[in-house]
Amino acid sequence: MATVKFDEATRIYPGNDTPSVDKLNIDIQDGEFLVLVGPSGCGKSTSLRMLAGLEEVNGGKIWIGDRDVTDLSPKDRDVAMVFQNYALYPHMTVADNMGFALKIAGVDKGEIRKRVEEAAKILDLTQYLERKPKALSGGQRQRVAMGRAIVRSPQVFLMDEPLSNLDAKLRVQTRTQIASLQRRLGVTTVYVTHDQVEAMTMGDRIALLKDGVLQQCATPREMYDNPANLFVAGFIGSPAMNLVTVPASSDGAKFGNHTVTIPREGVEHGGSHVVVGVRPEDVEITTNNDGLELTIDVVEELGADAYVYGTPTDGDISLVGGDDNLAKPFIARVDGRSVPPKGSKVYVYPKAQHMHVFDPESGKRL
Amino acid sequence: MALELTAARPDPALLDLPWRIPLEEWPEDILAALPRGISRHVVRFVRLSGRVLAIKEIKDDIARREYEMLRNLRRLHLPSVEPFAVVSGRVGLDGEPLDACLVTRHLQYSLPYRALYSQSLRKGTATRLIDALAVLLVRLHLTGFWWGDVSLSNTLFRRDAGAFAAYLVDAETGELRNRLSDGQREHDLEIARVNIAGELMDLDAGGLLQEERDPVDVSERIVTRYRELWAELTNAETIDDTERWRVDDRIRRLNKLGFDVDELEITTDIDGTSIRLQPKVVDSGHHSRRLLRLTGLDVRENQARRLLNDLEVYSAATGRQGEDEEIIAHDWLAQVYEPVTRGVPRDLVAKLEPAEVFHEVLEHRWYMAERAQHDVPIREVVDDYVANVLPGKPDERAVLGVDTEELPVIADR
Structure with a gap:
């Protein structure tokens, strides 16, 4: 087991002007589950492959424990890429399916048996060790595949979108298994995904990248409660945070006709506007002309509560975010017992303690 | 949702196949043979308009990606199976959506390694298969293709005057780059070695391996063969100015291995007493x-x-x-x-x-x-x-598989 350190790690592909990974700095604790997340092309897979030794590092260093592995070949790094290959061998027992890679590595029989038995215990496969994989259920087969990586007892597990070719049901099942298994084993793990829900549910910490640059590295809770910038605010959370550009003065920011207090920097940064962010569950919703006026377009009933999707009546108010040019709706979660009907007009403003303010120019949190 | 067919030359008969049924449950009368081999996915062979097609059920985006990748490999004249179509937008009889299917053409006279082992084998078949796979891997790497899942199962073999020629079957994990790093090549080699050893151990466990040699020793051969070939094809060589015949010698050696030389970079040192030459190999064949x-x-x-x-x-x-x-x-x-x-x-x-x-x-x-x-x-x-x-001799024009099991990973129900 070991710590992992990305130290100004940079990757520039030949022929590219801009780095695909730009001066990445992350310190990963011994036994930590770190998730690299971001949209496609953000550099998350490249970062993982730099750690695995599959991509050259053009600047900076990578450390595993106290070893500088920057220039080591993949197999000298003592890391294991998990789920590269799911294939189980039908004629071999479960024990052999788990242990055969050790045999190739020249580990002696007694040691192989010991490690296989230990892994089987962790994976609840002890009673199946002498059976053939055909006799196992789908989930048990999955665990045998995991066992193959576990018995190698590497310093670090690396997983690159391991769930991407599974169907939705198996994905959720396996997600839980991997997370709980990692906690039991305590092996430092770096996991790549494009799915923020996967990142939020699995990681001890999340590192969010965009265009090769680390945006924020923090616990899921911290990312959710204190996003460092507009990009993080819009990426983490589902449905996404509402981000509204509003006028600001020394009195505060005007959310429709409701004035919200904003930090001093918000007023002092020089601009006449700020972006106010509010999560759907942190929206105060009234009918008495206090706040930003919305027309409700869609109501999504969820039982205990409901999501309402509305458009600001004032056409000058625009919502930030979204990848396309479509108008983004304002989303609020409301009590299921008092849902405003579709077509009605309501007023919304952020709950005071649950508001985020960003600089519209730099995107930084204020 | 409507059934969507992506193909370069679509065959309308393709639409007559029972796409509303999960591939696993397709009726036997339309199948060309029962499916076999080690696979993560459900794979079936059907006969259609006089040809045999292989159908693999996978997620839509992965099917499309692999289809494009196989097309690129064909365009680059690399030996791989020919992609035929992607069928997506499938809906089951119960109204539930079904995974997409990647359709490839069956490669005539090709043999899966398991079929080769089911015949009474000539001695040394394992090494000849591995030699063929080493040539394939070197060719793919020279072109910048990183396979990610090199194995005998993901390769088909055709007889080639007593030896074998290898073809890539599964490009699901592959990526095309301008150039591969040494780390990427080494990773592919390590995957190849582990997979080959595993596949041979499996044959051994099934009583199909007649050779005495240890699977681990045999699997080492992919590494040594690959390294020899890679060095011969890419290494720079310094020769004395008086030994100019060795330039020609190098080209002959490369031709003998079946590769053509596109350029030969020759630089002399300042006093002109030695020559450094580095071949740029373009293509085998x-x-x-x-x-x-x-x-x-x-x-x-x-x-x-x-x-x-x-x-x-x-x-x-x-x-x-x-x-x-x-x-x-x-x-x-x-x-x-x-x-x-x-x-x-x-x-x-x-x-x-x-x-x-x-x-x-x-x-x-x-x-x-x-x-x-x-x-x-x-x-x-x-x-x-x-x-x-x-x-x-057995008929080898359309050998589709032998009796092994398919072990797709599926959710517990």
Whole structure:
């Protein structure tokens, strides 16, 4: 087991002007589950492959424990890429399916048996060790595949979108298994995904990248409660945070006709506007002309509560975010017992303690 | 949702297949053979408009990606299966969406390694398969393709004058780059070694491995063969100015391995006493291109080598070495090659491809001559081969699989 350190790690592909990974700095604790997340092309897979030794590092260093592995070949790094290959061998027992890679590595029989038995215990496969994989259920087969990586007892597990070719049901099942298994084993793990829900549910910490640059590295809770910038605010959370550009003065920011207090920097940064962010569950919703006026377009009933999707009546108010040019709706979660009907007009403003303010120019949190 | 068909040359008959049924449950009467092999996914073979198609059920985006990747590999003239179509937007009879299907053409006369092991094997088959896979991997790497899941299961083999030629079947994990890093190549090699050892151990456990050699030792061969070949094809070499013949020697060595040289970078040092040369290898298929140019025959590399040798012998035996080689080749084709390949009766043509039959007849001639202690006329050899050897061989035009199991990873229900 070991710590992992990305130290100004940079990757520039030949022929590219801009780095695909730009001066990445992350310190990963011994036994930590770190998730690299971001949209496609953000550099998350490249970062993982730099750690695995599959991509050259053009600047900076990578450390595993106290070893500088920057220039080591993949197999000298003592890391294991998990789920590269799911294939189980039908004629071999479960024990052999788990242990055969050790045999190739020249580990002696007694040691192989010991490690296989230990892994089987962790994976609840002890009673199946002498059976053939055909006799196992789908989930048990999955665990045998995991066992193959576990018995190698590497310093670090690396997983690159391991769930991407599974169907939705198996994905959720396996997600839980991997997370709980990692906690039991305590092996430092770096996991790549494009799915923020996967990142939020699995990681001890999340590192969010965009265009090769680390945006924020923090616990899921911290990312959710204190996003460092507009990009993080819009990426983490589902449905996404509402981000509204509003006028600001020394009195505060005007959310429709409701004035919200904003930090001093918000007023002092020089601009006449700020972006106010509010999560759907942190929206105060009234009918008495206090706040930003919305027309409700869609109501999504969820039982205990409901999501309402509305458009600001004032056409000058625009919502930030979204990848396309479509108008983004304002989303609020409301009590299921008092849902405003579709077509009605309501007023919304952020709950005071649950508001985020960003600089519209730099995107930084204020 | 409507059924969506992506294909370069769509065959309307494709739409008649039962896309609303999960592939696993397709009725046996439309299948060309029962599915077999180690696979993460459900794979089936069907006969359609006179050809055999392989159908793999995977997620839509992965199917499309693999389809495009296989098309790119074909465009780059790399040996791989031919993608045929992607069928997506499938909805089951119960209204639930079904995964997409990637459709590829079955490669005629190709053999999965498990089928090869189910036949009584000539000694050394495992090493010949691995040699073929090493050549394939070097070619893919030279072009910048990172496979990510190198294994015997993901490769098909065609006979090539006693050796084998390897074809990539599964490009699901692959990526095309401008150039591969040493780390990427090493990773592919390590995956190959582990997978091959696992596959051979599995055959061993199933009692199918007749060779005595340890699977781990055999699997090492992929690494050594790959390294030798890679070094020969890419290493820079420094030679003394007085040994200029060695430039030509290097090119000959590369040609002998079946590769053509596109450029040769030659730099002399300042005082001009030594030369550094670095070849840029473009493509394998040196002999097969030469044979194609001379005779119009399109065959694999070792077959071409064998045929070209026979052509040389013919040219010497008829005392025509000085003549235009295209004219000699034309006569050889009419007088030697075609009489042999036409000697195979119609009911036996599915056994082996013509060029492989020719190779075997030449081998057979040698055995017969050795036994008789004198030359045997080719006509007699052909008759003897067709009567005594060929009928005992399995049909290899469409070998789809043998009895092993499919182990897709599925959710617990």
